[in-house]
Amino acid sequence: MSITYLEAIREAQARALKEDDRVFIYGQDVGAFGGAFKATKGLAKEYPGRVLDTPISEDAMVGTAIGAAIEGMRPIVEMQFADFSSVALNQILNNAGTHYWRTQVPCPITVRLPSGGTKGSGPFHSQSMEALYAHYPGLVVMTPATVEDAYSMLLEAVSLDDPVVFCEHKYLYYHLKADALPTESLPTGKARIARAGRDLTIVTYSAMVHEAIAVAEELSRDGFELEVVDLRSVKPLDTETVLASVARTGRLLCVGESFPWGGTNAEVIARVATEGFHLLDAAPARINAKDTPIPYHPNLWEAHRPNAKSIAARARQLLRE
Amino acid sequence: MSITYLEAIREAQARALKEDDRVFIYGQDVGAFGGAFKATKGLAKEYPGRVLDTPISEDAMVGTAIGAAIEGMRPIVEMQFADFSSVALNQILNNAGTHYWRTQVPCPITVRLPSGGTKGSGPFHSQSMEALYAHYPGLVVMTPATVEDAYSMLLEAVSLDDPVVFCEHKYLYYHLKADALPTESLPTGKARIARAGRDLTIVTYSAMVHEAIAVAEELSRDGFELEVVDLRSVKPLDTETVLASVARTGRLLCVGESFPWGGTNAEVIARVATEGFHLLDAAPARINAKDTPIPYHPNLWEAHRPNAKSIAARARQLLRE
Amino acid sequence: MCHSPEVKIICASSALTTKLRFMLRTAERGANKVETKRAPHERYLEAFRWMLRARTFEDKLASLYRGGLISGGVYLGRGQEAVSVACGLFLQKGDILAPLIRDQGARMVFGEPLLDVARTYLGSKHGPMRGRDGNIHRGRPAEGCMAMISHLGAMVSVTVGALMAKRFKGERDFVGLTTIGEGGMSAGAWHEGMNIAAVEQVPLVVVATNNHYAYSTPNEREFACHDLADRAQGYGFEGCSVDGTDLAACLDVIGSAVKRARAGRPPQLVVASTLRLAGHGEHDDASYVTPEIRKESFAQDSLKRAEAFLLESNLIDPATLETWRDEAAAEVEDAVATAQKEPAPEAETEDWCALSMRHLVDQPA
């Protein structure tokens, strides 16, 4: 048996629906159709009345989920693409994100964002928005990189009493496979050493974990052992694991698919620079996407986001410093 | 004669209206009423038909400005409070921010955000949102700290061919005064050495510049000379000036009023750590607001954002390292 | 949760003369429709007394504000008490109220303790918002009263969600009521909320008050339709208009809308017409309100109108009215005095946790 990242997301939702009466799924085309990416395939039939198609109203989809969560439900909202969450951002940041702090009543919603770039998708179907959500208080922002994490973290997202923005990567949907669903997992907030190493630490998350691992494998043929830290959630961000890794390697390269200004890379470097300055043997480095909208054409798209080639080049350079 | 930060904003708009037919002002209550903060006082009368009240429709206010800009106008949109721009964010990021890159037709809008905290304003009338806008490509994000910059940068914002998010600080509106309007200014993208020093660099912007200067003055009584860099615009961010300052002082403290995760502080530290690592004699440090919504009560509010006291304490600690 | 103040009946039932019957016609119609167990004059008196309390409290808030005793803004519902009290009066425990800026009346009737108001405005540590949020941004969601965010329009869909949750949980006989100003009706969030309410067919009542201004902005720059109530049919709501200065009409129309929603009819939109008889906030002298508009019939003070009716029709005597006033003032003074004695929140003891799951808090150095 083999299961994809996308199937893991479907299975997690199936299990959440099965085990917890409070769960319902709310989103455009998630019902009989099973969602634009089929992440809810078959669920409407298995759980009648609990997997509901919505109008094209991202603000109201999240607002509705917030109201339901306040009243004790555990809604999962699917955005058709992460990019469209820009029109739900106010409800996510200002309503869900502030609710517990203001009222002491928790607001356990999960907002699923099919994120990240794929070929030919262009500026409005490719975005990685974790930085917007992580910047504001009151939200947990998950960025699973593996089939196992897609499954277990989504289950955990639903079980947490706080609002979770769940950034699942579209590129991994079909590309990534595992043998089976996991039976245990790290808790939210713990990063994972995706590959152990000693010469350089790559801190990354989501689809870029796999690029980083490919680079580590490539460079290991030249005798360099790169450690790859998969953040798993960018908020909370596991500073401890990152620092421990940098303590081992002395070198830090941050890799992320989102835009360069601010964001996870900047945050990780800021944490290491402020809290682990003496651990660094060389200047830390980062690779982001470029500071333009995400291009439609595959030629441009490949160059816009970091990839194994650009990461490897930067890693080699950093190893020489 | 003396002129406040707020009056400077009014005067810049008056001059823009006077000198450029393409300029019009669009926002809630900006007309006869002169705006919630009186930043457009008298302008509707002086420039009939060019200072227009809008419905409570932030998305459409910005959308309208975008359409007008594409057709050759230079609209200035006033958000009543920065916080409400969350519902215009999609138009700002995805429409204005991508327009030039996609079509080669520039989109010269200026969106004024009355930003930042004041006592008793609470979670939804106090936000500093520059990090959200700076993260995305295609926007210039200005954060003037002085009366002079409020004036000259707003004029420059209107004259630039690209969309500008103009973060003006409400706390400075009445508190800050200058003798006269400036006749010249630094260009956009150039940071300003607000105070020269040799022992430590504080990189900051907007209202926090004044807290930093107060700290510098306090510490100079103990023999420490702090340099204060006022970024002026957080995007573009003047890495060169920052690095040159850190080269002089060897120590970096970043101060910002927005939330801790990501944002300007993280970006500045990331740039210095990656591009000027060897310039640092000690780990860089940062002070942000806390990671909760901005509290209503003055007691909590004072503790939530950085202030001269907390900055001084951190600076002293950093000077000992 | 409709905590009714003890209503002293001054006129015996027999005193309901033909003349009074005629004068109460409208109220009665309303009352019949909402299946009240009380006679219409009782309902009217009860509502009036709530209006008096709301006004009394808000007058006090205004004076505290003028005295510099309140941080931040003070936003009053002066003139809108009839609408607002009617919004609260037909709700019961298990219902949802999502109030907005000018809903002192509805909040109180729905069960908000006076002390909540005082504590929130005065920043007491013991208030429901514990100094974290202030003024109108208060609520007790666990008791069905939502805590609004400022962004107008956002609370409609939240109310829809709360009602869906009740349906999921198998509750019965509930309704939700939320309010909006005519200005907020231009917000995209409001539209999405209205549409999704109709799609989900939840028992929702949306009471919109056109008080003719959004801050300083007059209707001409807010919308261009002939009648805001016409928006109802575009969503599949049932809609109607009401004179927001006429308490009997408000009780009738809003009561009926609540009843229809509770009975499973489509969502309800009521558009009330009033004038905001205060500044946008107490910092605002509302000098932009033209003298002409102050002469319009929608510019009447609903409280004065109700009072005049009650006195004129001998449903209440001046002495009782005085007693009610005094009682309201005493209650308010009491709440304010209590809150004023209470400690303010302190930064040192504040836990600065935006998450309920403390172990997930990530406050970097």
Added chain:
Amino acid sequence: MCHSPEVKIICASSALTTKLRFMLRTAERGANKVETKRAPHERYLEAFRWMLRARTFEDKLASLYRGGLISGGVYLGRGQEAVSVACGLFLQKGDILAPLIRDQGARMVFGEPLLDVARTYLGSKHGPMRGRDGNIHRGRPAEGCMAMISHLGAMVSVTVGALMAKRFKGERDFVGLTTIGEGGMSAGAWHEGMNIAAVEQVPLVVVATNNHYAYSTPNEREFACHDLADRAQGYGFEGCSVDGTDLAACLDVIGSAVKRARAGRPPQLVVASTLRLAGHGEHDDASYVTPEIRKESFAQDSLKRAEAFLLESNLIDPATLETWRDEAAAEVEDAVATAQKEPAPEAETEDWCALSMRHLVDQPA
């Protein structure tokens, strides 16, 4: 900018028998109203020929997609050609068109070169979007054709702003037309755009097509009102409905709406009824469309209907139709062949500048 293809008149004027006059009744009415300089049958034929071209191009796009020659999605307006062509046909140079997903027709009629379509879908470096954006996300704003963003509803207010700019600049006699699907009418941005259009009283026409699905979502889960055209009055628009499968009716109703907007009447909303005769995109087999719905009268193919009418009424003979088809196919093949020969954009020569003011670009290391 209404580039009309050369219309060969097959029937002499005299051939317009009473029977044809009757059949063309609707088209005629429309044509009279829009002050066309052409006789109604000419307008109809012209529109039909545009429909044919649009369909021909879209069929080609579908086959390129199936052949794996297009990156990303392909979104067709199949079945909606009558509405879309009518949207373009009454616009002129100086007007604004803000098209959406299914507007191949309107775009072409308004003057978009076929090569723009081919270049954008095939990612030619020479296309208007130069490979930076693709498929339907194309436009030439400098020539009045806006380049949509994906977020539904966002383009209404953009069109309003462009019209305000024209008014500011003293231009005259212009209109703007933008389109939306019934699904996009649930978006908050759409509501804000509609409302602000009415407040600003710009000469705007909004043509909504209810093609009964938003992706897979049927009307029942999109809205709950009886008739979407009823939304018009809630905004202060003038509104009407039209059978989107009937070309003559589309020409009449949309033409009249454009004329009214141009004449200074309030903004116009037209709601057309059709069925989407394709998947949401070409990746989608639309298997969720029920057989019952395919039998509805709104499920007719507007192109086939127009063609049948023309043949039946001898307004065109089969041979001419064949010629037109061949000509359309040749034009399309030509555009596609040209675009296919052109270079793709390359990362090395792309300047990666999101700002027009190059010195403000801030691309950190």
